[in-house]
Amino acid sequence: MSRPYTLDELLVIAVAREIHDYENVVLGVGVPMTAGALAKAIFAPHATLMMESGIVDIRPLLSLNNIADAHSARGFSYATDLFSSFTATYRGFVDVCFLGVAQVDKFGNLNTTVIGDYENPVMRLPGSGGASDFISYARRTVLTIRGGTFVNKLDYFTSPGYLDGGDSRDRTGLFPKGSGPSALISNKGVFRFDTVTKEMYLAEIFPGVEIQSIKNEIPWDLQVAPNLSVTQRPTDEEISFIRNFAPEMSAGRELTSELRAARIREKARQRARSNV
Amino acid sequence: MEESSGKVMSAKEAVERFVQDGDELIIGNYTVGSCAELVYEIIRQGRKGFTLYSQSGIFDVEVLVAGGCVSRLVTAYVMRSGGKKGGSAVERALKAKTIELEDYSNFQYNARLMAGLHGFSFMPVLESVKVTDIFHKRGFMGENKFRLIQCPFTGREVVAVPAANPDVCVIHVQRADAEGNAQYWGAMGSVAAAALASKRIIVSCEEIVEHDIIQSSPHLTIIPAYRVNAVVEIPWGAHPTEVLGYYNVDTFMYNGLFSTAAASEDGLKDWMDEWIYGCPDRMAYIDHYIQRFGVETLNELRARPLYSAPANYGAAFTSHWDRDGRERSMGVTLPQLEKILKERGKMYE
Numbered sequence: 130m131s132r133p134y135t136l137d138e139l140l141v142i143a144v145a146r147e148i149h150d151y152e153n154v155v156l157g158v159g160v161p162m163t164a165g166a167l168a169k170a171i172f173a174p175h176a177t178l179m180m181e182s183g184i185v186d187i188r189p190l191l192s193l194n195n196i197a198d199a200h201s202a203r204g205f206s207y208a209t210d211l212f213s214s215f216t217a218t219y220r221g222f223v224d225v226c227f228l229g230v231a232q233v234d235k236f237g238n239l240n241t242t243v244i245g246d247y248e249n250p251v252m253r254l255p256g257s258g259g260a261s262d263f264i265s266y267a268r269r270t271v272l273t274i275r276g277g278t279f280v281n282k283l284d285y286f287t288s289p290g291y292l293d294g295g296d297s298r299d300r301t302g303l304f305p306k307g308s309g310p311s312a313l314i315s316n317k318g319v320f321r322f323d324t325v326t327k328e329m330y331l332a333e334i335f336p337g338v339e340i341q342s343i344k345n346e347i348p349w350d351l352q353v354a355p356n357l358s359v360t361q362r363p364t365d366e367e368i369s370f371i372r373n374f375a376p377e378m379s380a381g382r383e384l385t386s387e388l389r390a391a392r393i394r395e396k397a398r399q400r401a402r403s404n405v
Numbered sequence: 406m407e408e409s410s411g412k413v414m415s416a417k418e419a420v421e422r423f424v425q426d427g428d429e430l431i432i433g434n435y436t437v438g439s440c441a442e443l444v445y446e447i448i449r450q451g452r453k454g455f456t457l458y459s460q461s462g463i464f465d466v467e468v469l470v471a472g473g474c475v476s477r478l479v480t481a482y483v484m485r486s487g488g489k490k491g492g493s494a495v496e497r498a499l500k501a502k503t504i505e506l507e508d509y510s511n512f513q514y515n516a517r518l519m520a521g522l523h524g525f526s527f528m529p530v531l532e533s534v535k536v537t538d539i540f541h542k543r544g545f546m547g548e549n550k551f552r553l554i555q556c557p558f559t560g561r562e563v564v565a566v567p568a569a570n571p572d573v574c575v576i577h578v579q580r581a582d583a584e585g586n587a588q589y590w591g592a593m594g595s596v597a598a599a600a601l602a603s604k605r606i607i608v609s610c611e612e613i614v615e616h617d618i619i620q621s622s623p624h625l626t627i628i629p630a631y632r633v634n635a636v637v638e639i640p641w642g643a644h645p646t647e648v649l650g651y652y653n654v655d656t657f658m659y660n661g662l663f664s665t666a667a668a669s670e671d672g673l674k675d676w677m678d679e680w681i682y683g684c685p686d687r688m689a690y691i692d693h694y695i696q697r698f699g700v701e702t703l704n705e706l707r708a709r710p711l712y713s714a715p716a717n718y719g720a721a722f723t724s725h726w727d728r729d730g731r732e733r734s735m736g737v738t739l740p741q742l743e744k745i746l747k748e749r750g751k752m753y754e
């Protein structure tokens with residue numbers, strides 16, 4: 130029996146398994162960065178990790194704060210600029226890119242811009258960043274969802290997945306043939322897209338998770354693969370990599386904030402004492 | 406220091422002279438190493454009515470918006486510092502309708518600067534945008550957010566964005582000389598494009614260095630002196646963000662104090678009162694920080710060195726005349742050359 134793990138850790142590991150050796154990989158903020166580092170360290174040592182800030186071929190030593198974080202490594206191989214990162218993607222040099230999701234529909238279209246009406250927002254989200262262009266031109270895209278929602282209709286269409294499903298994406302002539310989302314990974318399971326209808330279906334479920342708890346979060350009648358598999362438990366090596374590399378990922382958002390706040394209070398208290 | 410061109414000045418003077426109400430203002434930095442002190446000085450001077458450009462808005466955009474400086478925002482990304490619940494100053498301003506916003510993707514935003522910096526009136530962008538709301542939903546730019554044109558060579562429909570040439574760029578870099586040659590390394594992002602597309606440029610830097618340092622490493626220079634209006638030396642000028650080779654991000658201040666404060670309008674106002682309005686310049690800010698949290702909190706962030714392998718800019722020789730005074734290819738000395746020229750009637754009195 131291997132060590133116990135958290136669902137966020139398994140999410141990172143499932144994402145990392147989508148990276149193949151020798152691939153050119155674009156990493157988005159958060160989960161993908163830790164997943165990329167894990168893949169590079171354990172099973173895709175020749176993958177080239179890059180970020181749209183122009184950092185190319187980085188081997189991170191600790192978790193990254195953002196997509197322009199060069200402090201997380203001892204240098205990197207190629208310092209290009211943002212414009213060239215996207216034109217390289219446009220020309221077909223990016224095998225896989227990883228994006229986080231706020232709202233996603235059944236065909237893998239994304240909203241990361243706004244909840245509610247665009248003119249009268251309920252919640253203003255960050256916006257496209259690089260997402261819209263990357264999911265359009267990377268050979269494939271892996272989506273991650275942590276705190277986002279599945280919806281029938283996006284409040285704002287930021288980034289194109291399979292549009293209306295079927296061959297509608299290819300039919301526009303605007304995208305490289307065969308590109309689009311290849312998987313969506315949550316902290317409950319792995320979804321893939323039907324080769325014909327392009328509708329999302331549940332392909333893998335995390336150990337101990339009930340199908341119904343996944344279905345409860347999805348407003349349409351979610352299809353489940355007839356050969357639904359249970360995601361492999363993480364190995365000790367994978368778990369210890371994450372805990373060393375990104376302890377805040379293991380801790381999760383809430384606990385991280387709680388402990389950080391406690392530390393600020395403690396520091397202020399110590400300071401007040403020593404000033405007396 | 407050698408005789409200076411008069412570009413070296415304080416943040417206060419630079420903002421007074423080169424930033425005006427109603428300007429199109431661009432934050433040159435992208436996601437890391439923001440020009441925090443220049444931004445704070447703009448807020449302290451109460452400048453208003455900006456059309457603010459930011460590739461990726463972090464705390465810098467939030468404090469400018471919360472400080473009432475911004476009328477319009479052009480961006481590809483705005484962080485929610487206050488988290489899912491707390492939101493951001495930008496969200497609050499959008500709800501109160503005190504700012505207008507134009508949304509682009511990272512590439513489209515940067516393409517506008519690339520057009521501007523090269524002197525073109527537009528730049529093509531990646532055509533998939535046509536199916537998205539980024540294309541369909543227009544803000545204050547209306548029809549001019551995107552236009553469709555036909556490629557004269559392939560006949561294909563091309564999506565174009567208009568050039569951006571902001572009035573003034575504020576930017577923080579690692580080092581510069583007194584003339585304004587600005588050196589920056591790390592995540593290049595759209596940092597150079599933001600500066601070079603702009604009409605005026607204010608550079609702040611961790612340190613001002615001698616000109617010969619710049620000359621020995623021109624590959625690090627992203628802005629040439631002739632484009633720069635002001636050079637401001639500001640150690641810790643990007644704090645709480647990070648500057649590669651100088652210091653790491655201060656998560657204690659940023660993810661802790663600032664993010665907690667940014668979750669509410671009053672919280673952010675208190676934070677700005679303490680850290681922006683309450684500190685007349687960066688030295689006062691750092692003094693205040695040390696007083697509150699101790700110098701060791703700051704010292705923990707200082708970068709340890711990892712020097713780039715030097716690039717060899719050397720040459721075999723830097724004079725045509727060898728040690729014996731002979732011209733290297735002709736084999737004669739200067740007096741000999743002059744004598745020959747005279748003998749052949751080529752010299753005039």
